Amino acid sequence: MFNRRRSLIYLGLFAGPALAVFLLFAVAPLVGTLGLGFFSGATGQDRFVGLENFINILTGPVDGPRFWNALLNNVEFFAIHLVVELPIGLGLAALLSSGVLRRSTGVYRTLIFIPTTLSVVIVAFIWRMIINPLWGLVDFPLLADTHTALPTIALMSVWQYVGIPMIFLYTALIAVPEEVVEAARLDGANGWRVFWQVKFPLIAPQFAIIAILTFIATFNGFDIIYTLAGASAGPDYSTDILGTYFYRTFFGSGASLSDPNRGAAVAGLIFLILLIVTALYFWALQRRTARANRLER
Template identity: 50%
Template sequence: MNLKAKSLSRPAPPWHIALFLAPAVIIYSLFSALPLLDTLRLGFYTSSDAGVHSFVGLSNYHTILFDPDWSAAFWNAMWNNVKFFAMHMLLQNPIGLLLATLFSLKGLRGARSYRTLIFLPTLLSVVIIGFIWQLILSPLWGVGETLMGHVGLADYFSPWLGQQSTALVTLALISVWQYIGIPMMLIYAALLAVPEEVLEAAYAEGASGLRIFWQIKLPLILPTLGLVTILTFVANFNAFDLIYSVKGALAGPNYTTDILGTLFYRTFFGYQAQIGSPTMGAAVATLMFLVILLGVAAYFYGVQRKLTRYEL
């Protein structure tokens, strides 16, 4: 028995570990790491009409950031991306926190059905979501104006997707509606993990439900809120499909819904009168990667370290 126990507790040989990790490492290297490295490399080159690549160093990045013909489009897309992310942070995550808190309350009738209905749009294709909302909000054949008329708000209906001042906000609200189930479920799981003994002790001391939430539950789920924040940041600065499915690669009207994803698409593949350039597109993709990398690094340096110290 002792010999068997010793053999079971013996660590696996290194080649066993390499064998089990090999499939994941190979797939990740082929489809993620190597394409990323090749994109970073391609951003330092330019291509001639014959397709010959020549090394130009940081010239592509200087053109995108400072050339008047490129910089206006890049900084417009960057600013729109910041606004797109800010609207998600101000709406999606707080509403997700509110819904998760409500669903974590004991005795709430129909909580499972409500959670399922709210999370269901997350499972649908973004292309389908964009097409459906485009039909709903269409001033010609959409049902949005009719539905608003039933509650006396028909006079407030406007072609929000076609106006420069409201197109980006409308798309952000559609995105919030679709993906609000993700922060809701993550926060809901974190709230369920709060120890019952702590809550029962607080109730025994006479603490109100609101005080328990602010002083006990909220501090305990701060790591989850941080995770939701960084996931929202990465997802929004990688966004492309919703804008493309509703407004196309030109991200109209007049580029007011243009974000880094659509700018990269037009630059790399070309669109209508714009000729595609793989090297300039790679430079735009590299800048997108750097923005996301800096945001994640700032989160881990400025937020995650404090949360880890708080947990200790």
């Protein structure tokens, strides 16, 4: 009994400060923001309106099309990261862990990861200079066309953050037991089959985690769109994602007036989307793990 009480005291001493900071700076602002979405009116004169703000954002004649446009753009933004960033990161990780580069592995790993450490403003400035139609390498205004603006910005983001999946997958690949790889080679498997039939199934959980983290990151995206296209997310809202839509709604920009209550409702919808998708992922992961455990028995 005494040992248990002492353990609880130690747990409170070590975990208490971190828990207090988390509750104060993460949970409390989240709850406050979600609660703000159920009210309407000027500050100090708020009145409870229930789900009215949420309904207007989803179905209103003005807010509805803007929200769904931002959501679809966000899905496209995520899809480009998923089909471009993750395969490139996996390929780079496979190359670096294969031993082909030998002593240069650390150099290439550092060079690939360096863009991740750069400011988004610097990355945006560099790429704006590169694709400038007047003195850059491209003679077409990619950021001024509604069909190419969002894919162009997404590929810039891929270039900056491809080092993150590369590092995660590289560490997973070098942790694969060498005995398993040698056994596959003794059975006559070539390098291609060893990777896809031995190594990749072992790192598939890490790959799935990176995919869900990419989803969360892209649906929280804002900075690179704001830097390159502004709060209006032009041209003609073609680069508008949920982050920039929330910014215009909450803080106001140009012709869009500030409305913290509607902005909080947008933030609540973003949180709900992230919560549902993440919960579905962990539910599927738990089912798969339980099925694998039953097969082992």
